[in-house]
Amino acid sequence: MKTIARAFREEASPQILLASGLVVFPAFLFQPALSVRFFTALVFLFLAAAVGKRIRPVATIVMSASIVAFNLIVPFGRVLFSIGDFRITSGALSGGFEKAVTIEGLIWLSQVLVRPDVRFPGVSGELLAGTFGYFARITEERKSIDRKDIFGSLDALLVRLWDEGPARIQETAKKGTGPGGIAAIAALVALCLLPYLFLLFGPLPAWLVWN
Amino acid sequence: MRRATESDASRRGKPAADAGRRYFNLTAFLSAFCLFLSTIEYMIPKPLPFMRLGIANLPIILALDIMPVPQVLLLVLLKVVCQSLVSGSLFSYIFLFSFAGSFASGLVMIAARKAGGKAISFVGVSVLGAVASNLVQIVLARYFIFGESAWYIGPPFVAVGLATGILLGLFCEEFARRSTWYASMKGARR
Numbered sequence: 575m576k577t578i579a580r581a582f583r584e585e586a587s588p589q590i591l592l593a594s595g596l597v598v599f600p601a602f603l604f605q606p607a608l609s610v611r612f613f614t615a616l617v618f619l620f621l622a623a624a625v626g627k628r629i630r631p632v633a634t635i636v637m638s639a640s641i642v643a644f645n646l647i648v649p650f651g652r653v654l655f656s657i658g659d660f661r662i663t664s665g666a667l668s669g670g671f672e673k674a675v676t677i678e679g680l681i682w683l684s685q686v687l688v689r690p691d692v693r694f695p696g697v698s699g700e701l702l703a704g705t706f707g708y709f710a711r712i713t714e715e716r717k718s719i720d721r722k723d724i725f726g727s728l729d730a731l732l733v734r735l736w737d738e739g740p741a742r743i744q745e746t747a748k749k750g751t752g753p754g755g756i757a758a759i760a761a762l763v764a765l766c767l768l769p770y771l772f773l774l775f776g777p778l779p780a781w782l783v784w785n
Numbered sequence: 786m787r788r789a790t791e792s793d794a795s796r797r798g799k800p801a802a803d804a805g806r807r808y809f810n811l812t813a814f815l816s817a818f819c820l821f822l823s824t825i826e827y828m829i830p831k832p833l834p835f836m837r838l839g840i841a842n843l844p845i846i847l848a849l850d851i852m853p854v855p856q857v858l859l860l861v862l863l864k865v866v867c868q869s870l871v872s873g874s875l876f877s878y879i880f881l882f883s884f885a886g887s888f889a890s891g892l893v894m895i896a897a898r899k900a901g902g903k904a905i906s907f908v909g910v911s912v913l914g915a916v917a918s919n920l921v922q923i924v925l926a927r928y929f930i931f932g933e934s935a936w937y938i939g940p941p942f943v944a945v946g947l948a949t950g951i952l953l954g955l956f957c958e959e960f961a962r963r964s965t966w967y968a969s970m971k972g973a974r975r
Contacts, residue, residue, distance in 0.1 A: 592875075599876045627873065644934040673930055680877035688873040701859075704813030705820065705867055712821045725963045732966040736814060 578624040578758065586755030588692035594759045595687040601766035602679060607778055608672050610769045615679030617765060622682040629682075638674035645670030686762075707740030807973070808856045815844040815852075816863035823868050838949045839915055841868070845891060846911055846957045849898045851970040861891040882925055886918035893917035907961065908954030915950030919943050 582591070602618075605611040623629050651665025690706070693699055712735060720727040751759070772778075823841035841864065848857050865884050869875040874883075894914040897905055919942050927935035961967050 595876050641930055644931040644938070647934040647937065648932055669932070677878050677930065681874060681879065684869075684876040684880075685873040688870060688875040690870050692870065701809065701813055701863065702867070702870075704810065705816045705863060708814050708817030709820045709867075712817055713824075716821070725960055728960070729964040729966050732818075732964070733969075736966060739810070740813065740817075 575624045577754070578621065579626060581754040581758035582621070582625050582686060584755075585752035586759060587751050588689040590751045590755070590759065591687045591689060592692055594763060595683070597763055598683060598687070598766045599680070601763075601770070602683060603676065605766070605769060607769065607773065608668065608675070609778070611672070611679065612675050614766060614769075615675050615682065618679050618682035618686060621762070622685040625686055627682075627685040634678055638678060641674040641677065642667065642670035645673065704740050708735065711735050711738070711740065808852060811848075811852060811970070812856050812860050812863060815848055815860055816867055818844040819860070819864040820867050820871060823864075824871070839918070839946070839953060840949075842887075842890065842911070842914065843953060843957060843960075846894065846907055846914070846953070847961065847967060849894060849910065850961075851967070851973075854895055854899075857895060858888075858891060861887050878929055881929070882922050885925055886922045889921040890914035890918035906954065907957040908951055911954030911957060912947060912950035915946040915953070916943060919946035 602611065602614055605614065619629065646660075646662060646666045649661050649663040649666055650669065651663045654662045654664055654667065656662065694702060712731070715731055715735065718727060718731055819841045822843060826838055826840050845857065845860060845864065848860055852860070865880070865887050866875075868883060869880045872879070874880050891914070894910045894917075897910050897913050901909070923935055923939045923942060926938070927933070931938065
């Protein structure tokens with residue numbers, strides 16, 4: 575876990591991680607085999623946990639269950655079983671499951687590849703740096719917001735911070751992507767692209783056909 | 786003669802450059818404020834994970850009277866991008882929903898403020914923005930998440946949007962009335 579975290583956090587530049595997302599994102603989103611998409615999402619979950627992102631199991635389960643439940647309202651495909659008058663159909667069930675897997679998978683993927691310390695060149699980069707500079711100051715001063723005098727204390731905070739300007743964000747050392755980072759990114763890209771090659775050579779084994 | 790012309794041009798250009806720099810800083814300042822409010826919203830427990838209260842829109846509503854329209858739209862874009870960078874949701878549907886909802890809300894609020902002027906209060910502007918955001922998100926949910934069942938969550942979703950829109954608008958009205966910072970920003974624009 576620590577090796578993976580180091581590879582993604584210390585040996586890969588945030589810009590390269592973001593760029594790799596542009597390849598991985600569509601490859602995952604348009605993966606036709608639900609089983610492959612499900613296992614890929616599990617890898618994203620593992621990686622998100624490895625890089626230290628907080629995984630919220632209850633929120634994930636509630637979100638996924640609600641997506642599947644809402645899909646079941648409109649019946650589609652073969653009737654699997656009934657609960658009273660409510661019919662559970664195969665098409666609606668697999669469709670809901672596919673959407674839930676995709677949505678959760680994309681959230682975990684984003685958590686791995688998108689970092690707040692990503693820097694852009696030019697005016698847009700200056701604007702983002704200014705925003706994060708002010709954000710750092712507001713966060714430092716948040717305790718000065720008094721719940722009993724929310725308007726007065728918030729106004730005083732805005733006056734003070736506006737007069738003083740944004741905090742200078744500590745520039746992270748501009749280092750390139752190391753071998754560990756390259757290996758981690760290459761493995762992730764391969765994980766999402768290789769299944770397409772296998773699908774070119776023939777159908778999936780029966781145990782991997784879920785939809 | 787030539788020197789005098791350059792000097793005049795620079796004198797004429799300086800206030801415009803200062804105003805541009807001021808709006809640039811103000812956009813960064815208000816988007817940081819949006820980001821701060823969205824982290825507060827993140828900490829408030831909600832019955833459903835995808836439910837939003839919209840308190841991060843407060844700076845956008847305030848910006849309607851102190852910034853030109855292009856800067857307000859830039860603020861909306863910056864809010865969405867910074868939120869997605871901090872939460873790491875740039876490559877997820879959350880970004881799409883946030884982007885579409887925020888821009889729908891922003892455009893409707895700008896149009897309402899421009900068309901209605903002082904006849905429409907911050908409460909009206911906020912409610913219209915919240916409803917626009919919710920409607921766009923329901924349509925997206927229809928195509929990307931829930932299918933036809935999305936129409937069932939429409940009424941409660943819009944009702945929550947109405948309630949939070951009213952509360953946010955009332956907060957904005959009171960803040961705009963009392964705030965010295967806001968008064969100075971309005972004064973500087975005139």
